[in-house]
Amino acid sequence: MSKTMWRADLNPTLRPVVSDVVRQHVEQAAFLWAQRDTLMMAELPDLKAVAGVDKRLEANLDALRIAGSAGWPFILAAYEDFPQKGELFLFTWFAIEQADRKRIAEAVELGRQSENGRGVVGALIWHKPQTIGPLVRDWIGAQDAFQRFLGASACMGHKVDPKQMLARLVCDPDTRVRAVALRLAGTLRRTDLVAEIAACLDDIDEPPRLWACWALAELGSGDLATAGLRKVAVAGGPEAMIALRAAIKAAPDKDVRAWLVELLKSPETAPLAVRGSGMLGDRGLLHWLIRQMRVPALAAPAGAAFLELFTEAREDGRLFSIESSLLGQAFADHFDGDPPFLPVADNVKDWAKERNLLD
Numbered sequence: 001m002s003k004t005m006w007r008a009d010l011n012p013t014l015r016p017v018v019s020d021v022v023r024q025h026v027e028q029a030a031f032l033w034a035q036r037d038t039l040m041m042a043e044l045p046d047l048k049a050v051a052g053v054d055k056r057l058e059a060n061l062d063a064l065r066i067a068g069s070a071g072w073p074f075i076l077a078a079y080e081d082f083p084q085k086g087e088l089f090l091f092t093w094f095a096i097e098q099a100d101r102k103r104i105a106e107a108v109e110l111g112r113q114s115e116n117g118r119g120v121v122g123a124l125i126w127h128k129p130q131t132i133g134p135l136v137r138d139w140i141g142a143q144d145a146f147q148r149f150l151g152a153s154a155c156m157g158h159k160v161d162p163k164q165m166l167a168r169l170v171c172d173p174d175t176r177v178r179a180v181a182l183r184l185a186g187t188l189r190r191t192d193l194v195a196e197i198a199a200c201l202d203d204i205d206e207p208p209r210l211w212a213c214w215a216l217a218e219l220g221s222g223d224l225a226t227a228g229l230r231k232v233a234v235a236g237g238p239e240a241m242i243a244l245r246a247a248i249k250a251a252p253d254k255d256v257r258a259w260l261v262e263l264l265k266s267p268e269t270a271p272l273a274v275r276g277s278g279m280l281g282d283r284g285l286l287h288w289l290i291r292q293m294r295v296p297a298l299a300a301p302a303g304a305a306f307l308e309l310f311t312e313a314r315e316d317g318r319l320f321s322i323e324s325s326l327l328g329q330a331f332a333d334h335f336d337g338d339p340p341f342l343p344v345a346d347n348v349k350d351w352a353k354e355r356n357l358l359d
Contacts, residue, residue, distance in 0.1 A: 019074075022067050026074045026090065029060040034086030037122060043241045044308055061093070069098060079110070088119025089126075096127050096135070104135065112146045120150060125157030140165055145174035152180040161188050170196045179207040186215030198224055206232075210239055214246045222250025230259065233276075234269060244272060248279045256280070271301045278305025285309070286357055293345035296334035299327075303343035310357075318347045 036053045039045055064071045075094055079087040088110055095103035111120035124132050132154055140151030140162055152169050155162050162169070162184075169181035170193060182200060185193050200212035201224065210232050213225035229250060232243035248256050257280070263273035274292050277285050286309070292302035303320060306313065313319055321344050324332035331339045352358045 022064070022071055023074045023078075025060045025063040025067070026071065026078050029057060029064065030078060030082075030084075030086035030090045032057040032060065032086075033089045033119075033122060033126075034084065037085060037089075037118060044304060046314060048314075064094060065097065069100075072103075083110070083114075085114070085119040085122070088114060088117075089122045090119075092120045092123035093126055096123060096132060108147065108150065111150070117146070117150070117153075121153045121157065124150065124154040129158045129160055136160075140169070145172075145177060148172060149174065149176045149180060152177055152184060156180055156184045156187065159187060161190075166190060167193060167196055170200065175205045175207060178203065178205075179211045182208055182211035182215050186211070186218035189219060191219050194219055194221055201225070201228060207239075210243060213250075214242065217246045217250035226250045233272060234263075236272075240272070241275070244276050245279050248276055253280070267297070271298055274298050275301035275305055278308040281309070283309050283357070286352055290345050290349050290352070293343045293348060294328075294330075296331050296339075299331070299342045299345075300340065306343060306348065313348075313351065316351060319343060319351060 032053055036050055036057060039050050039053065064075075071094065075087075075091055079091050088107070091110065092104070092107040095107050107120055107123075111117035114120075124136075136151045136154045138151075139147035140155070142148055142151070148169070152162075154160075166181060166185060166188075169177055170185055172178050172181060178200065182197060185197055194216070197212050197215050197219070198221070200208050201216075203209045203212065209228060213228040213232070216222065216225040217229065226247060229243045229247035233240050233247055247259075251259070256276075260273040260276050263269040263276070274289075277289065286306070289302050289306050289309075292298040293306075295302075320341050321327060322339055322341050324335075324337060324339060326344050326347075327339055327342055331342065349358070
């Protein structure tokens with residue numbers, strides 16, 4: 001059987017499509033965007049790695065642009081076989097690329113049924129603002145909460161100010177919409193909305209409360225937000241690092257350091273304090289961080305703090321390991337012989353000495 005498939009019903013130009021090649025581009029594009037999304041969710045994303053993924057992803061998307069509407073059967077089959085975020089991204093991206101209103105509506109419904117709609121939001125962010133502008137303008141004031149969420153998320157992804165609409169979104173009845181709108185207000189430095197944002201500190205749902213605190217910290221009203229941010233950070237939930245970073249930004253340096261010292265006194269909160277030290281921007285803490293790397297319970301946050309202060313260290317493959325023989329017996333015992341990827345304190349010390357960082 002020929003590998004060439006003609007799809008005259010989907011492609012009026014009768015462009016020949018090599019099925020195996022198009023299928024491979026579909027699979028690669030979905031995989032690469034999912035990989036990119038996962039990388040970007042890291043507390044400290046490796047932007048160099050992300051840039052490499054982006055180049056490969058765009059190459060595969062270009063191939064699908066060339067295939068045109070004949071790519072649809074492969075995209076639909078991929079989503080049917082594996083309805084995950086990468087496949088949803090590709091479905092949505094292609095629907096927008098093709099300006100196919102019917103497929104765009106289907107993508108919205110698929111996003112609504114997914115856990116968080118990340119694939120749909122990712123596709124909106126990948127396209128240029130002028131391409132998605134008509135969709136966003138329709139959605140952002142829609143009666144449907146999920147469409148408003150998509151519209152607000154697109155604005156957030158492209159850092160576009162919806163002007164007077166943002167005040168309405170900050171007070172939206174939908175939790176997800178409020179959370180995104182509050183984050184957008186802080187990102188855009190909308191100081192005219194401080195009163196509306198402050199009112200959200202008493203929101204019945206935690207995500208809007210967190211993002212209200214975060215936005216106030218961004219807007220220079222950290223005195224209103226510090227207590228809430230510290231509470232979320234210490235609670236240790238999925239947004240703890242966001243809250244920790246904002247809490248450190250919200251208060252004077254002297255107060256922040258005093259708070260971190262208090263956290264260090266408890267085994268439960270000491271890892272948070274060690275991680276927070278890297279957010280201070282003080283490279284003079286390196287010697288202290290190396291000491292924390294020798295403590296199994298504190299090594300991971302010490303390593304993350306180190307990489308934040310010395311981003312160039314990512315390039316040296318000697319500095320982190322999963323090998324107990326390199327980390328030491330205390331790590332083997334603490335992690336039952338299976339330690340995670342952790343800094344090797346001696347190697348980090350040698351690296352720092354080579355660069356005269358431990359004077």
